Amino acid sequence: MIVEIGHYALVLALAAALIQTALPLWGVISRDAALMETAKPAALAGFLLVAMSYGALTWAYVASDFSVLNVYANSHSQKPLVYRISGVWANHEGSMLLWVSILVLFAAMVALKGREMPLRLQAAVLGVQGSISAAFIFFVLLASNPFERLLPAPVEGRGLNPLLQDPGLAIHPPLLYVGFSIAFSFAVGALIHGRIDAVWARFVRPWTLLAWIFLTAGIAMGSYWAYYELGWGGWWFWDPVENASLMPWLAGTALLHSTLVMEKRDALKVWTILLSILTFSLSLLGAFLVRSGVLTSVHAFATDPARGQVILAILIFFIGGGFALFAWRAPLLKQGGLFAPISREGALVVNNLLLAAITAAVFIGTLYPLALEAIDGSKISVGPPFFEATVIPLGVPLLLIVPVGTALAWKRGDLYGVAQRLMVAAGLALAAMIGVFAWTHGGPVAAPLGIGLGAWLIFGSISEILARSHRTGAGPSLMLRRALGLPLAAWGAAIAHIGVGVAVIGISATAWGTEKIALVRPGEVLQAGPYTVRLERSFVRNGPDFRETVATFSVLKGDEVVGRIEPGKRVFVAQTMPTSEAGLMTAGLGQVYASISEFEPDGSVGVRLYWKPLVTLIWIGSMIMAAGGALSMFDRRARVAAAVRAPHGAKPAGA
Amino acid sequence: MRMRIAASLLALSLATSAHAVQPDEVLKDPSQEARARALSLELRCLVCQNQSIDDSNAPLARDLRLLVRERIVAGDDDTAIRRFLVERYGDFVLLKPPFDSRTVLLWIGPFLVLGAGAAAVFAAARKRRAVALSAPPLTDEERRALAALTEKSDA
Numbered sequence: 037m038i039v040e041i042g043h044y045a046l047v048l049a050l051a052a053a054l055i056q057t058a059l060p061l062w063g064v065i066s067r068d069a070a071l072m073e074t075a076k077p078a079a080l081a082g083f084l085l086v087a088m089s090y091g092a093l094t095w096a097y098v099a100s101d102f103s104v105l106n107v108y109a110n111s112h113s114q115k116p117l118v119y120r121i122s123g124v125w126a127n128h129e130g131s132m133l134l135w136v137s138i139l140v141l142f143a144a145m146v147a148l149k150g151r152e153m154p155l156r157l158q159a160a161v162l163g164v165q166g167s168i169s170a171a172f173i174f175f176v177l178l179a180s181n182p183f184e185r186l187l188p189a190p191v192e193g194r195g196l197n198p199l200l201q202d203p204g205l206a207i208h209p210p211l212l213y214v215g216f217s218i219a220f221s222f223a224v225g226a227l228i229h230g231r232i233d234a235v236w237a238r239f240v241r242p243w244t245l246l247a248w249i250f251l252t253a254g255i256a257m258g259s260y261w262a263y264y265e266l267g268w269g270g271w272w273f274w275d276p277v278e279n280a281s282l283m284p285w286l287a288g289t290a291l292l293h294s295t296l297v298m299e300k301r302d303a304l305k306v307w308t309i310l311l312s313i314l315t316f317s318l319s320l321l322g323a324f325l326v327r328s329g330v331l332t333s334v335h336a337f338a339t340d341p342a343r344g345q346v347i348l349a350i351l352i353f354f355i356g357g358g359f360a361l362f363a364w365r366a367p368l369l370k371q372g373g374l375f376a377p378i379s380r381e382g383a384l385v386v387n388n389l390l391l392a393a394i395t396a397a398v399f400i401g402t403l404y405p406l407a408l409e410a411i412d413g414s415k416i417s418v419g420p421p422f423f424e425a426t427v428i429p430l431g432v433p434l435l436l437i438v439p440v441g442t443a444l445a446w447k448r449g450d451l452y453g454v455a456q457r458l459m460v461a462a463g464l465a466l467a468a469m470i471g472v473f474a475w476t477h478g479g480p481v482a483a484p485l486g487i488g489l490g491a492w493l494i495f496g497s498i499s500e501i502l503a504r505s506h507r508t509g510a511g512p513s514l515m516l517r518r519a520l521g522l523p524l525a526a527w528g529a530a531i532a533h534i535g536v537g538v539a540v541i542g543i544s545a546t547a548w549g550t551e552k553i554a555l556v557r558p559g560e561v562l563q564a565g566p567y568t569v570r571l572e573r574s575f576v577r578n579g580p581d582f583r584e585t586v587a588t589f590s591v592l593k594g595d596e597v598v599g600r601i602e603p604g605k606r607v608f609v610a611q612t613m614p615t616s617e618a619g620l621m622t623a624g625l626g627q628v629y630a631s632i633s634e635f636e637p638d639g640s641v642g643v644r645l646y647w648k649p650l651v652t653l654i655w656i657g658s659m660i661m662a663a664g665g666a667l668s669m670f671d672r673r674a675r676v677a678a679a680v681r682a683p684h685g686a687k688p689a690g691a
Numbered sequence: 692m693r694m695r696i697a698a699s700l701l702a703l704s705l706a707t708s709a710h711a712v713q714p715d716e717v718l719k720d721p722s723q724e725a726r727a728r729a730l731s732l733e734l735r736c737l738v739c740q741n742q743s744i745d746d747s748n749a750p751l752a753r754d755l756r757l758l759v760r761e762r763i764v765a766g767d768d769d770t771a772i773r774r775f776l777v778e779r780y781g782d783f784v785l786l787k788p789p790f791d792s793r794t795v796l797l798w799i800g801p802f803l804v805l806g807a808g809a810a811a812v813f814a815a816a817r818k819r820r821a822v823a824l825s826a827p828p829l830t831d832e833e834r835r836a837l838a839a840l841t842e843k844s845d846a
Contacts, residue, residue: 275741374819389808397801404797414793417735419743419786426801555714633713633748642714 039104042092043183046133049085049140050173052078056143056166060159064229072159076147079162082169083144090124090137093182097124103189106130106182112195114581114609123196128327128343129182135215135323136176139169142218142243153239160225161218168217171350179346195581195608215251216288218243220316223309224358227365232309237299240312242669244295248288249665255281256658264618269551269629269646271654274423279402280322283395287315290391293384301373301381301446306366307388313358318395320351325402376448383441383449390434397426435489435540438533439496443503457503461495479548486544493537497530525671532664539657542625545650557640561592564628565647568592569601574635582608584617587641591621591628599623603630603643625650712745713753718760727760730769734759734776735786743786 056078063071093106097120102108110127111120125134143165146158153161176182222240226232258281263271272278294308324347375381401418409415439461443454469488476484504526505519552562561570574587586604590597603619619630626649633642712731718724731745736752744752744759755776762772776784788794796803829837 270746273741377816385812389805389812392808393801393805396804400797400800404794404800408793412793415781415783416788416794417783417786418788418797419733419735419741421733421787422797425787426798430801430805553712553714553717644712 038092039096039101039183039185042089042096043181045085045088045092046173046177046183049082049089049136050170050177052082052085053140053166053170053173056082057163057170060166061163061228064156064160064163067156069155072155075159075162075166078166079140079143079147082166083140086133086137086140086169086173090133093130093133094121094124097121100193101189102191102193103185103187104182105184105186108186108190108193110196111193112581112609113192115196115201116580119196119201126196129176129180132172132176132180133182136169136172138215139165139172139217143169146218146243154231154235156229157225157231157236157239160229161221162225164224164228165218165221168221168354171353175343175346175350179343201608215319216244216247216284216291216312216315217319218247219288219291219312220354220358223312224361227309227361230365230368232305232369234299234302237295237308241292241295241299244288244291244312245665245669248285248292249662249669251281251285251288252658252662252665255285256655256662259658260655264620264629265615269618269631269644269648271546271651274401274420276402277326279398280325283318283398283402284315284322286391286395286398287311287318290388290395291315293387293391297381297384301375303373303375303381304385304388305369309366309369310362311388313355313362317351317355317358318399320347320354324348324351373447375446378444378451379449380441380444380446383437383444386437387434387441390430394427394430394434397430398423401426432489435493435536438493438536439500442497442500442529442533458496458499461492461499464495465489465492476548483544483547486547487541490537490539490541490544493540494534497533497537501527501530523671525668528664528666528668528671530664531667532661535657535660535662535664537657538653538660542650542653542655542657545653546648548649549651550647552645553643554645555636555640555642557638562643562645564591564645565626565649566593567598567623567628567647569628569630569645571641571643574639574641579606582606585635587619587630587632587635587643589619589630589643591623599628601628601630603632605632605635622652625652625656627651712756716753716756716760718764723760723763726769727756727763730759730763730772731756733773733786735784737780737784 056075059071059078060075063069063074093104095101096104096107097111098117100107100111100113100120102111106127106129110130111123115123124130143162146153146161146165219240222236222243226236255278258278259271262273262278263269291308291311294304294311297304298308324344327344327347373381401422405416405418439458440454443457444451465488468491469484472487473481473484501519501522502515504522505515507514507518510518550563550565552564554562556562556571558571558573561568563569568591570590570592572588572590574585576583576585578584584604584606586602589601589603591599591601599621601619601621604617605614606617607614616631621628626647629646629648631644633644635641712728718727728745732743734744734755736742736744736747736749736755738751739747739749742752744755758776759772762775767775773785782788788797790798
């Protein structure tokens, strides 16, 4: 019964979404306030209905109701509670329902938080967002219904794919799915509404930022999952599914920077609108690539060509519609503030150019084999060597200009003054690079260069905060007060950029890693960087819903045991394929990493053992980036975006 | 439905390769082994979803790893080994596609985007400067008003 209620609630949600689209947009066009007012209740009703529907499916999972096909196919009665809850979205149907939930959640938040937004803009945004929700609810109901019943009900479920039964993955997809649809809705809504200015940029920015924060955290989480669950010790594989999430992230990062220019200087309007549409298009493309199975990938799950076609149709409708509207309305946009090439705006333009080129590299590399095969039938592979060869030369200049860009003034910058300001940071970064190079003499050359780049980003960001809080003759206490008084957005930017630097250092340091592949007997030792690893024994043990064979290794520094790692192989009760569990010991910022290839009958094990110095910085850096973004969200400007409607902000001074 | 689940599970299980390079494959000479590893990373496991032969535990990947090591021990250089494999399996085996007429757009595409973007920015900046310079001259009335203001401030 509860399941049927959930199903019916979703049908009603479709109705709510259609109302949320039709009435407010009609109101926007006919300038009818009463019609525009319907957007808010429709969005809230839609959210409550989808929440009910999602709750019903969750209940079916928690109660292990195997008469529901989706639960039967993806769950098991012995599964721990947390994986029954995460199991809801760890399959195609459930994850589409989660996607829909996020779409309506954003709509509800805009309806509630956007009280101060101009009514026409809010109605237009909610109307467009409603149309996206409607399309995806329709898709769920028609082509991937999670509420389908299975009669007679089986006694036991088939179990969740064991690879997905993992804490990292339990929280990873919800983070990813908070998409850039809202930025698209703002862009298209504004194009319909016809007013695109700094006010618009100020309203759209917090939402873009929120989507970006979640995507950043989601990608980092997914990368860490792949790192220890797939057991190859790599953290990024340039796999199509990873690229599918990286493209909207890159475009979204560009969008964050361009809305900044638009908000402060009323410039780059056309580009910002285009970028909003593009970012969401890339999210939709990602969904299509992941779901349709057009591209072969190691971790695409639940692929189905027929569903892919429906998503393709949705994608064509929204992307095509968005771009058509853009082509029609964008020429009407008036150009905003002028700026000199050497200025903050100029630097941000370069940032956007390079990010767009990197996005293009990922896009072309991901889709080229497909296109080429369609054109002349020849098959080629585009793998990590291609992406490294194109993304690195574009990414390094992008990162190099970050401290310069943040130090330049708006409108017209003074390069000489900036050089003076950044002299100390540059000196420190150079010293770090040379120091590391001398210390690791004979090692890989690229690593110290990367460390230098990371240090440049970190010191550059710190020096920006110092410079902004410094006044000649001011004592340290005044300086501290000034620093604390800086807008949170300034701190957010500095911290996010420091995060990039930290991640760059972590990535560069992977070059110093060591790897051993060997067959070891109990008592034998292997070397992993500064540590010695000794195999103690291997044995079998039972988990809640799996059996695993584990090898216990002691990790020694000198003669002293400092830790233990237990890599193994698991077989879940509901599945037969074993999965591997890496053994990890975090030592400082590095990690000792072991994964088992085979257990021999005589007690010896085949092991792949790595020492990965500073590797955790990759994910720590990503989290710092997300934290910087979060800090920016709490900036006064974002919180009281409303204030710009107040009389003093409504008209530019002197107008 | 069932088939699809089975297929996707199979795909996933192929991904659970914790045991790519096996201990018995490793060459005695560390520099030769290093070359073999570097080469393996550039070669695609032809039957896998999207993995290099270095990462994959498929039997074919193992055969290819052993083949690469055989050629290295026999004294072939990296280019010769790559050529040998391309002759056998086509360009598909290379994770880094060769630069030729078919892949020219692939390799220069990202840089074309950068160039086109830069050109567009440059053109827009020039156009705007031209517009700014060609602002209409002051009307007589404006000129008089300006003169009046300047006189006032001079006085």
